[in-house]
Amino acid sequence: MLIGELSRRTGVSERLLRYYERTELIHSERRANGYREYDDPTVETVRRVRALLAAGLPTRVIGRLLPCTSGDTTLRPCPGVLTSLRAHLDVLDQRAADLEAARDLLRRTIDATETTAGPAADGRPGPDRSGSSR
The missing domain is CATH 1.10.1660.10 (Multidrug-efflux Transporter Regulator; Chain: A; Domain 2)
Incomplete structure (x- = not known):
């Protein structure tokens, strides 16, 4: 073909x-x-x-x-392939661990931001939490 x-x-x-x-x-x-x-x-x-x-x-x-x-x-x-495959698996395992750590940090940051600033922290208008009327 x-x-x-x-x-x-x-x-x-x-x-x-x-x-x-x-x-x-x-x-x-x-x-x-x-x-x-x-x-x-x-x-x-x-x-x-x-x-x-x-x-x-x-x-x-x-x-x-x-x-x-x-x-x-x-x-x-x-011959010789198993060593390369194991080395590459180690690289993938490290990448997966790095991604998991980044994901966990992002989740903690989102949770902390929502707890501190409330739902309006994403830039959308939210309720006035100051106690005064607008």
Whole structure:
């Protein structure tokens, strides 16, 4: 299949597919006219790449992980990949902890602001709490 068909079948832009090829995540054969020709299993490979990217893995790790996957997306033992995956999991765990801390701070700030200033703290007109009439 040509790159346009691969793009339609995967929902990935042709430009991004060319990038995947440059980074050796996918491969094509060249026709005599220079057009890229992809085989049917490339569709699943692109889907696997997208899933691994969505999991937060960088393309360099994905490139090392793809040879460890079979057609049904199960992983086989692959030298050196486990260390990279564990390192990336540590990074994701730290990001999750940082986000949780930021969320907790935001919640505490909102709660403190509402307690101190009342519901009008968001800038909307609220009741006059001064005791005087307007």
